[in-house]
Amino acid sequence: MTNTKFVVKVKRGDANAPMYVQRVDPTPILMTSNRKKALVMGKFMAEDAVNSLQTSRCNPELVSVRVNA
Numbered sequence: 259m260t261n262t263k264f265v266v267k268v269k270r271g272d273a274n275a276p277m278y279v280q281r282v283d284p285t286p287i288l289m290t291s292n293r294k295k296a297l298v299m300g301k302f303m304a305e306d307a308v309n310s311l312q313t314s315r316c317n318p319e320l321v322s323v324r325v326n327a
Contacts (some may be wrong), residue, residue, distance in 0.1 A: 264304035265296040268311060268318045274315045279307050287311065298323055 266279040268289065278296035283289040286309060290296060299307070304320050311318040 263298040264320045264326045266307045267321045270316045
């Protein structure tokens with residue numbers, strides 16, 4: 259059985275490599291360039307992370323991931 263979870267991918271205007279949300283506990287949100295270390299979360303938590311990251315310099319988006327349950 260597989261479930262759909264989400265990671266938050268962030269592209270900044272001047273950076274080539276995308277960054278992923280690794281942890282949302284501290285302020286500011288901790289980012290990583292390694293997708294395997296990205297936080298896999300539910301849709302509502304991912305949407306909250308996207309809303310908190312939206313600025314004029316970065317473009318966050320939700321990326322769906324299949325997870326074996």
